[in-house]
Amino acid sequence: MRWRMGALLLILPLAVNAQERARLFPPQDLGLIETPDREEWQKPDLIMDKLKIADGSSVGEVGAGGGWFTIRLARRVGPNGVVHAEDIQQPMVELMGRHLARENLPWVKALLGTPTDPRLPPKLDVVLIAFGYREMDEPERPKDIVTLFANAARSLAPQGCFGVVDFLPGSGGPGPDPGERVAPEEVIATARAAGLNFLARETIRPFVYLLVFGKETSRCASAP
Numbered sequence: 001m002r003w004r005m006g007a008l009l010l011i012l013p014l015a016v017n018a019q020e021r022a023r024l025f026p027p028q029d030l031g032l033i034e035t036p037d038r039e040e041w042q043k044p045d046l047i048m049d050k051l052k053i054a055d056g057s058s059v060g061e062v063g064a065g066g067g068w069f070t071i072r073l074a075r076r077v078g079p080n081g082v083v084h085a086e087d088i089q090q091p092m093v094e095l096m097g098r099h100l101a102r103e104n105l106p107w108v109k110a111l112l113g114t115p116t117d118p119r120l121p122p123k124l125d126v127v128l129i130a131f132g133y134r135e136m137d138e139p140e141r142p143k144d145i146v147t148l149f150a151n152a153a154r155s156l157a158p159q160g161c162f163g164v165v166d167f168l169p170g171s172g173g174p175g176p177d178p179g180e181r182v183a184p185e186e187v188i189a190t191a192r193a194a195g196l197n198f199l200a201r202e203t204i205r206p207f208v209y210l211l212v213f214g215k216e217t218s219r220c221a222s223a224p
Contacts, residue, residue: 063132120155149194161220
């Protein structure tokens with residue numbers, strides 16, 4: 001069965017056709033991907049270090065789904081920070097809200113976006129898209145993902161960092177089939193079309209890469 005990262009899928013909740021619905025990871029199946037070893041291979045702490053997310057940071061997560069990464073972002077920024085966790089599936093937003101309430105993380109704001117606008121607030125320190133690019137990229141509407149990136153980028157503070165995490169091309173480990181993985185060059189081209197500068201590429205071994213974008217004034221311009 002084709003693997004889908006449900007926490008990062010985007011879709012308009014009230015106006016989707018049957019084909020688009022088939023692309024969605026059902027919220028009730030999130031347990032299939034939120035496995036005990038996910039922390040080990042995804043390495044969220046390392047990703048947050050690379051994006052310089054710290055206590056008091058303001059973060060926008062695009063395609064947060066059930067909130068697996070959201071919870072880790074919230075623990076990193078603490079009550080002095082804020083996480084705006086967006087998805088465009090209403091059931092995912094509701095499920096995420098329940099998870100956040102159970103974890104007692106009131107500084108996380110779950111919000112409903114659209115396929116072209118995550119509706120994030122301005123002056124964020126970081127915007128993050130993790131494992132969601134392929135689901136956001138509609139072949140029938142190739143400009144939508146550029147618009148999405150551009151709208152998300154407008155929410156960045158001048159020194160902010162824009163991170164995209166996805167699976168390394170090839171096979172092995174968790175994730176989609178090799179032919180369905182996103183080449184880093186494709187993500188870089190989209191981000192540049194949206195007006196972002198490409199700042200760094202990091203390999204998060206063994207299965208993941210991180211691309212870092214921002215403005216010329218981004219503090220991630222010198223990302224290690």
